[in-house]
Amino acid sequence: GAVVSQHPSRVICKSGTSVKIECRSLDFQATTMFWYRQFPKQSLMLMATSNEGSKATYEQGVEKDKFLINHASLTLSTLTVTSAHPEDSSFYICSARAPGGAYGYTFGSGTRLTVV
Amino acid sequence: AQSVTQPDIHITVSEGASLELRCNYSYGATPYLFWYVQSPGQGLQLLLKYFSGDTLVQGIKGFEAEFKRSQSSFNLRKPSVHWSDAAEYFCAVGVTGGGNKLTFGTGTQLKVEL
Numbered sequence: 327g328a329v330v331s332q333h334p335s336r337v338i339c340k341s342g343t344s345v346k347i348e349c350r351s352l353d354f355q356a357t358t359m360f361w362y363r364q365f366p367k368q369s370l371m372l373m374a375t376s377n378e379g380s381k382a383t384y385e386q387g388v389e390k391d392k393f394l395i396n397h398a399s400l401t402l403s404t405l406t407v408t409s410a411h412p413e414d415s416s417f418y419i420c421s422a423r424a425p426g427g428a429y430g431y432t433f434g435s436g437t438r439l440t441v442v
Numbered sequence: 443a444q445s446v447t448q449p450d451i452h453i454t455v456s457e458g459a460s461l462e463l464r465c466n467y468s469y470g471a472t473p474y475l476f477w478y479v480q481s482p483g484q485g486l487q488l489l490l491k492y493f494s495g496d497t498l499v500q501g502i503k504g505f506e507a508e509f510k511r512s513q514s515s516f517n518l519r520k521p522s523v524h525w526s527d528a529a530e531y532f533c534a535v536g537v538t539g540g541g542n543k544l545t546f547g548t549g550t551q552l553k554v555e556l
Contacts, residue, residue, distance in 0.1 A: 332485070358542070369532065369546045370486075419485050423542065431544065433478075433485035 328354050328424030332434025339410055339441055347405045347437045349420035355400035356422035361393075364417040364436075376403040410441040444469040444535050448547035455523050456555045463518040463550050465507075465533030474536040475516040476544065477507055479529045486532065492516065503527070528554045 329352040339345050349359055357378050362370040374395050375383040382395035392414075394406040403422075407414050418437045424430040445468045455461050467473055474493050478486040490501025497509040507518045516533060533547040 330485075360543070367549075367551075369548045372543055372545075375543065417483075421486075431476075431488070433487070435485040436483065438483065 328422075328430065328432040330356075330420065330422050330432045330434040332420055332437055334437060335435060336438045337440070339439070341411055341441055342409055344406055344408045345410055345439060347407075347418055347420075347439075349403045349405070349422070349434050351401045351422045351424070351432075354422075354424050356403075356424070357400060358423045359397060359403040360421045360431075361395060361403075361405050362419045362421070364419060366417075370419060373405075407439065410439070412441045415439055415441045444473060444537050444545050446533050446535050446545055446547035448531075448533055448550050450550045451548070452551045452553065454553040454555060457525050458522050461518075461520045461523045461527070461552070463531050463533075463552070465516045465518065465547060466514050467516065467533075467535045468514065469535060469537055471537070472511070475507075475509060476534040476536070477501065477505070477516075477518045478532045478534060478546075479503075480532065480549075481529050489518070489531075523552075523554055525554045525556055528552055 331350045333348045359376040361373045364370045373388045376395045376397040378397045384390045397403040421431045421433045424432045447466045449464050476491045477489040480486050489505045490499045492499045492509045499507050505520050509516050531550045534544040536544045
């Protein structure tokens, strides 16, 4: 079946540094990927829609210069948190639209980011 | 804009008992509806989805959900809960023309007592 691999699963970084999170579709091509942020015991909030070969579409209130998204190939999207601060600590999850219809979404296993 | 409400933040059931998790949506037309399950520190796994057709949808792990247009609901059910079903459950709605984005409810935390 459709598998999405997200790496790393956990990362701790110092305040002011940048962190890159990768989202790969392993056995299918994903023209569209989505990045979510989830605070503890809360729901998933869509941050941006990543389209292969074009600029990402950010949701209202999401700083595009802080959360850089690159979707350079049909199997890889990356989210870079630039100049990270403790308030950026969160659980980040990606999803990809798998074959089988517009809503064949598959989710990655998430990345726990802790900024110290 | 579409929205999803999951009225129950926490639910506790005994193993072997039946389960119903509530989900209400707000959207002017027929939405696409989903139920996902999330274990701690993990991503989301799709349990089932409704696009059209039969309003009673069967999913994985013995779950089912029924779409009721008159009540704007898509409640998740399972006749007999297993301890391994303890997790967070999210209802989500997707709409046509919305960039295929999903809007999630706030989730229901299920605890199973042995």
